Amino acid sequence: MEKQSSSATNGKPVNRHLILASHSNLKFKETLSINWGAKTAMERGPVVASLTNPRARNAIGAHSGSYTVYRALSIASGKFPPQHRPDLENTQSPVQIGPYSQWMDPTKIVSLDPWGLDPQIGFKPLFEQGYDIRPSIAVTQAHLQIPEVAEAIAKGRLKKDGKIVLDTGDIKVTKVAIEPVWYLPGMAARLGVDEGELRRILFQETGGMYPEFITRQDLKVWLPPIGSTTVYIFGDPKDLANPKVELTCRVHDECNGSDVFGSDICTCRPYLMYGIEDAARTAQRGGVGLIAYYRKEGRALGEVTKFLVYNARKRQKGGDSAATYFHRTECVAGTEDARFQEFMPDCLHFFGITKIHNLHSMSNMKYDAIVKSGIEVVNRISIPDELIPKDAQVEMEAKKAAGYFSKDGAKQGSALESVKGRKIDE
Numbered sequence: 001m002e003k004q005s006s007s008a009t010n011g012k013p014v015n016r017h018l019i020l021a022s023h024s025n026l027k028f029k030e031t032l033s034i035n036w037g038a039k040t041a042m043e044r045g046p047v048v049a050s051l052t053n054p055r056a057r058n059a060i061g062a063h064s065g066s067y068t069v070y071r072a073l074s075i076a077s078g079k080f081p082p083q084h085r086p087d088l089e090n091t092q093s094p095v096q097i098g099p100y101s102q103w104m105d106p107t108k109i110v111s112l113d114p115w116g117l118d119p120q121i122g123f124k125p126l127f128e129q130g131y132d133i134r135p136s137i138a139v140t141q142a143h144l145q146i147p148e149v150a151e152a153i154a155k156g157r158l159k160k161d162g163k164i165v166l167d168t169g170d171i172k173v174t175k176v177a178i179e180p181v182w183y184l185p186g187m188a189a190r191l192g193v194d195e196g197e198l199r200r201i202l203f204q205e206t207g208g209m210y211p212e213f214i215t216r217q218d219l220k221v222w223l224p225p226i227g228s229t230t231v232y233i234f235g236d237p238k239d240l241a242n243p244k245v246e247l248t249c250r251v252h253d254e255c256n257g258s259d260v261f262g263s264d265i266c267t268c269r270p271y272l273m274y275g276i277e278d279a280a281r282t283a284q285r286g287g288v289g290l291i292a293y294y295r296k297e298g299r300a301l302g303e304v305t306k307f308l309v310y311n312a313r314k315r316q317k318g319g320d321s322a323a324t325y326f327h328r329t330e331c332v333a334g335t336e337d338a339r340f341q342e343f344m345p346d347c348l349h350f351f352g353i354t355k356i357h358n359l360h361s362m363s364n365m366k367y368d369a370i371v372k373s374g375i376e377v378v379n380r381i382s383i384p385d386e387l388i389p390k391d392a393q394v395e396m397e398a399k400k401a402a403g404y405f406s407k408d409g410a411k412q413g414s415a416l417e418s419v420k421g422r423k424i425d426e
């Protein structure tokens with residue numbers, strides 16, 4: 001029986017019939033198969049995760065990552081028409097990206113959908129048949145206005161050239177938003193675990209949010225409710241795939257406190273800004289720059305855990321010290337780091353990258369993941385000492401002591417213990 005409730009929907013009729021996709025016999029003739037790693041968009045088949053026609057869905061989860069929840073609130077309050085289908089006219093990328101050979105290798109890219117860029121073009125015949133296929137990647141252009149860049153220009157480190165750095169001091173960029181689309185067999189293989197085991201743990205650890213992990217083993221693709229990745233490109237995006245063109249690249253994990261608010265306990269914003277400056281400079285000398293920004297706050301442990309760790313570090317006996325930096329994180333969170341850099345290189349492969357000439361990252365986990373994925377790295381660039389905030393010395397020395405890359409080596413023993421941060425209330 002169907003019942004309409006006018007209070008929740010402002011009188012607009014809504015479909016109250018729930019389809020629980022929890023039976024393996026729920027396969028319909030309009031459900032398209034996904035052949036991950038196939039050579040063309042149409043051979044690969046689209047990821048259909050829109051909710052306007054549940055019979056056509058061939059993935060677990062929904063588009064927009066964590067924003068699915070806000071969309072639900074908006075629909076519940078009657079302010080959002082659930083059957084809305086996007087008008088994609090003129091939304092396509094202003095530049096050509098791919099297809100690259102990595103798109104056709106089922107092992108190179110497993111955590112995003114390269115054919116999710118401009119599906120209205122790649123899957124045109126299916127749009128004509130009425131399929132509601134949503135983009136999971138979008139590309140646009142912008143100008144960046146950044147105080148540190150203005151300072152770099154004022155100090156003569158960066159010059160205005162009218163092309164990359166405009167006369168106004170703005171930097172011209174192409175920016176790319178990439179939603180996570182996880183191909184579960186590929187994810188399991190890369191982690192070295194059994195797919196069934198991965199599905200069972202994903203089901204359990206999300207509090208049973210997605211029963212299809214267990215009941216629909218035929219659905220191989222999941223759109224997880226997590227943040228997207230944003231990529232900023234300096235220079236011609238086509239050059240990213242040309243190993244002969246110098247590429248300067250920073251792979252940056254989100255740190256809202258530093259990146260946005262300038263909090264001084266870490267080096268995240270200074271390193272990010274230095275990466276942007278160097279990426280722009282590389283583009284000016286005929287190369288190309290790329291900054292990839294991953295929403296993995298607090299080493300993917302989240303900001304609440306991160307702030308608890310800050311307090312625990314500052315209150316511990318002997319004060320905040322480089323020697324005990326990782327230990328306090330592990331005490332609170334249960335692990336030092338939950339980022340799993342294994343999937344980070346996927347977005348580099350999306351752009352056809354095979355060689356990075358200058359990698360801005362001191363993290364061995366990131367370096368190892370990139371090299372293991374088949375991308376050559378020529379130089380590794382650490383943050384210049386003068387850009388490290390005083391209170392961030394604890395983080396910096398702890399990371400160097402733990403084996404992070406640095407030109408000048410790491411402090412050990414009492415020298416490491418003597419690197420201290422501020423106390424609570426200081």
Ligand SMILES: [Zn+2]
Pocket residue numbers: 255258266267268269
């Ligand atoms: Zn930080």
